[in-house]
Amino acid sequence: MSETWLILGATSSMARALARALAERGDGLVLAGRDGDDLAALAADCRMRGARLAEPAAFDARRPEGFEALIARVAREAGVLNAAVFVGSMPDQAEIDADPALIDGTVIDSFSGPARVLQMLAPEIEARGAGTVVGVGSVAGDRGRLGNYVYGGAKAGFHAYLSGLRNRLTRSGGHVVTVKPGPVDTAMTWGLPSLPFMTTPETVARDILRAVARRRNVIYSAWIWWAIMLVIRLIPEPLFKKLSI
Amino acid sequence: MRWKTAEYTGWGRALRASGELARPEKRSALAALMAEAPAPAIGRRRSYGDACLNDGGRAVDMTRLDRFLGFDPETGVLEVEAGMTLGEIARILAPKGWLPAVMPGTGFATVGGAIANDVHGKNHHGAGSFAQHVASLTLITGQGPRKVKPGTKLFKATAGGLGQTGVIAAAELQLGRAKGDIVTVTERRAETLDAFLGLLDRSEATYTVGWIDATARGQSLGRGMLEEAETGAGLVPAPKPAKSVPLDAPGFVLSPPVVRAFNAGYYRRIPARGRTVVKPIGEFFFPLDRIHDWNRLYGKAGFHQFQCVVPVAEAEALREMLRRIAASRLASPLAVLKRMGPGRAGYMSFPMEGYTLAVDFPNRPGVVRLVGALEEIAAEAGGRIYLAKDSLASGDRVRAMYPEHGDWLAEVTKADPDVAMATDLVRRLGLR
Numbered sequence: 001m002s003e004t005w006l007i008l009g010a011t012s013s014m015a016r017a018l019a020r021a022l023a024e025r026g027d028g029l030v031l032a033g034r035d036g037d038d039l040a041a042l043a044a045d046c047r048m049r050g051a052r053l054a055e056p057a058a059f060d061a062r063r064p065e066g067f068e069a070l071i072a073r074v075a076r077e078a079g080v081l082n083a084a085v086f087v088g089s090m091p092d093q094a095e096i097d098a099d100p101a102l103i104d105g106t107v108i109d110s111f112s113g114p115a116r117v118l119q120m121l122a123p124e125i126e127a128r129g130a131g132t133v134v135g136v137g138s139v140a141g142d143r144g145r146l147g148n149y150v151y152g153g154a155k156a157g158f159h160a161y162l163s164g165l166r167n168r169l170t171r172s173g174g175h176v177v178t179v180k181p182g183p184v185d186t187a188m189t190w191g192l193p194s195l196p197f198m199t200t201p202e203t204v205a206r207d208i209l210r211a212v213a214r215r216r217n218v219i220y221s222a223w224i225w226w227a228i229m230l231v232i233r234l235i236p237e238p239l240f241k242k243l244s245i
Numbered sequence: 246m247r248w249k250t251a252e253y254t255g256w257g258r259a260l261r262a263s264g265e266l267a268r269p270e271k272r273s274a275l276a277a278l279m280a281e282a283p284a285p286a287i288g289r290r291r292s293y294g295d296a297c298l299n300d301g302g303r304a305v306d307m308t309r310l311d312r313f314l315g316f317d318p319e320t321g322v323l324e325v326e327a328g329m330t331l332g333e334i335a336r337i338l339a340p341k342g343w344l345p346a347v348m349p350g351t352g353f354a355t356v357g358g359a360i361a362n363d364v365h366g367k368n369h370h371g372a373g374s375f376a377q378h379v380a381s382l383t384l385i386t387g388q389g390p391r392k393v394k395p396g397t398k399l400f401k402a403t404a405g406g407l408g409q410t411g412v413i414a415a416a417e418l419q420l421g422r423a424k425g426d427i428v429t430v431t432e433r434r435a436e437t438l439d440a441f442l443g444l445l446d447r448s449e450a451t452y453t454v455g456w457i458d459a460t461a462r463g464q465s466l467g468r469g470m471l472e473e474a475e476t477g478a479g480l481v482p483a484p485k486p487a488k489s490v491p492l493d494a495p496g497f498v499l500s501p502p503v504v505r506a507f508n509a510g511y512y513r514r515i516p517a518r519g520r521t522v523v524k525p526i527g528e529f530f531f532p533l534d535r536i537h538d539w540n541r542l543y544g545k546a547g548f549h550q551f552q553c554v555v556p557v558a559e560a561e562a563l564r565e566m567l568r569r570i571a572a573s574r575l576a577s578p579l580a581v582l583k584r585m586g587p588g589r590a591g592y593m594s595f596p597m598e599g600y601t602l603a604v605d606f607p608n609r610p611g612v613v614r615l616v617g618a619l620e621e622i623a624a625e626a627g628g629r630i631y632l633a634k635d636s637l638a639s640g641d642r643v644r645a646m647y648p649e650h651g652d653w654l655a656e657v658t659k660a661d662p663d664v665a666m667a668t669d670l671v672r673r674l675g676l677r
Contacts, residue, residue: 013270013309038271041312041326048313049337187270187309191249 001130002052002079004028006070006121008059008114009087011038013186014136017205018084023051030074032059053077061087061113062105071120081124084134084208085114090151090188103150110154115161122165126172132212133169133176135162139220142180142229146244166217177211178218179204182225197224246278248303255298256291256540258547259608260636262298262669268306272326272414275310279385279412283665286412288328288355292362293550294636295669296407302667305412307357313337314415321420322380327357327413332531334418339426339526344476346378346421350581352531357413362633363405363594365585365601367452367474367530373588374596376404378419386411386660395590402656404591407632407671409653410660425478428452428529433519434512438467438567442560442600445584451475452529454583458508459567459576459604460501467567469582470515474529484525489537493545499607501574508578543607548577549636551616552603554585554596555628562626563600566619570604573615579605592653595631603634613637632670640675650676 005022007015010031019029023046031039031046031054039056046054057073058066074081088110096102118133125131140148141155159178166176181204183195199222207221220226232245248265267284269275278284284303297304311328321343325334331345332352338344349364358364363376372378384393384403393400403410431450435441441455450473457469497503533539540548555562563582570576580603587598606612616637620630629646630638644650657666657677664677671677 011271016270035271035273037273041272041314044314045312048316187247187268187274190268191247 002028002077004030004053004074004077004079004081006030006032006074006081006083006117008032008083008085008117010042011035012086013201014181014184014204015084015086016042017201018208019046019054020049021205021209023047023049023054026050026052028053028077030055030057030070032057032070034058034060059117061109064113064116067117067120070117071124074121075124081121081128081131082133082212083118083121083131084136085118086136087114088136088138088151088155090148093146093148093150096150106150107154107157110151111158111161115158118165122169122174125169125174129173131169131174133162133165133174134179134208134212135176136179136181137162139180139182139225139229143232143240175215177208177216179208179211179221180218180225180229181221182228197222197228246274246281253290253298254547255293255295255636257293257549257608257636258540258543259549260295260298260547260669262295262300264299264301265303266306267303268309270309272310275305275412275414276385276390278305279387280389283387283411283661283663285408285666285668286327286357286361288358289330289353291351291354291358292633294634295673296362296633296635297358298669299667300669307355307412310414311355321422322417323420324415324417325356326415327355327360329356330354331356331359332527332534334420335526335530338420339423342423342425343420344423344526345375346372346419347375348530349375350531350533352527352534356416356418360404360413360416361406361408363590363596364633365596367454367583369588369596370453370584370586371451372421373586374405374590374594376590376594377588378421379404379590380417380419382416383414384411384660385414387663387665390414398652398656399660401591402653402660405589405594406591406653406657407593407676408668409657409666409671409677411666423476423526425476426526427477427479427481427523428474428526429477429521429523430472430474430529431519431521432515433471433473434515434517435467435469435471436465438560438564441467441469441471441582442563444471445582445600448473448584454581456511457567457580457582457602458512459570459580460505460508460574462571466571467564468512470512472529476526477523479523481523481525484527484535487535487537490539490541492541494542496544496607498542498544499577504576504578511578543577543605546608548605548607549612549616550603550605550634551619552601552631552634553619553623553628554599554601554631555623555626556597556599559626559628560600562622562628563602566602566622569615569618569622573611575606575609575612575615577605577607592649592656593632593647595629595633597629599628601631603631632674635670638674640673643674644676
């Protein structure tokens, strides 16, 4: 059966890698984001690689008035509807300390904005009895840390939301995959002090496709981050609060 | 745009640079960066020496601007961003019956790099150089983006122009028809240099390349293998997944006895009467791409490649070069001999009608002197060396080999008056 993907935050390099892999399978792609020129280039690229459909769509996590049209666009496609969420923003913690109002934007970008879209998409998936949602969270959401706890807090909220959505959709044949990438070699991490176990957007995309095929619930990419975060989660809070990791 | 401080090298790894790199993922980010602080572009750094280095300065890594932008299946004109690799174009388009009209020896080369070095392939005698098949390109200079068409001076200064006119952001390529994604390859032994040159001269194949045993001496001097190929349709086993060289190899891996033994075995790999085999296109066009980071086989010190072209009448110069190379005991198994046609697109393009010889040398004592001697022979024969490979030449000699250097310099000075695009190669050779 033909599959169509709504990709939120499609201009990110992880989304680009996934979109390309999906295009080579011949899937349909609605590429949603803010930079229309860049989305048009990505759509052309995906069509060339074999996408049955690849078109740009306007999406801004902070402008919910556009969500309705987005859902209507993908609902027009027959077959299985899937979604993949790559949006999020990570202002420097120091900037947030100086301007706490930045918290709202971070939470909207990384959690509540995409969650609203998924909430509107859920009835479509239920009605069709199939469809997978891929939510990209972050290892930062596994435990609040000194360096980026606002971003981590937003992602933790998104993780909990995805868990609940999985609980809901599984009853009608749908599925939700939570992806927690460690540091990925993207524009977001370029030039930051060197990070351990950096992975590539292509590796994350491959891990996502495998997880979707195997109906995995929560995956880390790269897998080493599962072990690292296990250790970090196990550190007792009285000790953890004194660490800066 | 965030800048990352990095140490980086060309493919030969003998020369190094450290400086700041930006890696835009969107066209708008590239445009903003060029408006603010223009810097030369680098791609996958498959040029061997310092053409892709800007030590102490900044450079723009183009590898994330790598998308297909449009394709006309009627005319075969493909528009791509400059960071797209030629191997990726071949992978996606060969099954549809199209290939880049010119493909160099590695599929990892980017379109931007292929234009800036006006690269050639195994079909140069028939198809000419890469930039001769560029229908237009988008160039970003300090004054903003502009479309550049063939036939203009700016195009001639950009094709083979070493990135000095600005950053190539995108290009329209006229692809060539391919019958499918396999090649039929006929392999023949050539027992002597004369036999080899005779085979090259008589070849009527679309794609021709010769492997030469650069360690052979005496009677066998210049022996090698000629491969002639045509594309076709059919079914062959999928290529095996690429392997990587995980670490810098120790020196004995490419020591003289090992190389001699390897070359002798490689020469006898094909039967004396020759043979015809069928391969996936990638295996023929990009044989070494199946071993990622093969440059690490040369160890930490890296290697140099010498590539020159000499006019057809100067076969004796080739013989003298091969004598010196064999006597030096420095050659590696990677040595290539090809026939070139006259096709070239820019003032500083490498190709000229003649024979081109390329040999890799590990970066060991004696190489600088040997390569200097080879350059001198090439210069005396009226030939020239390839700047995409060079890491050792001197400026006077190179400028004498490129008679249109003055025309290039005039255009480059107009396009980049502040010399913001200069690279280590340009400074080393005093090209600007």
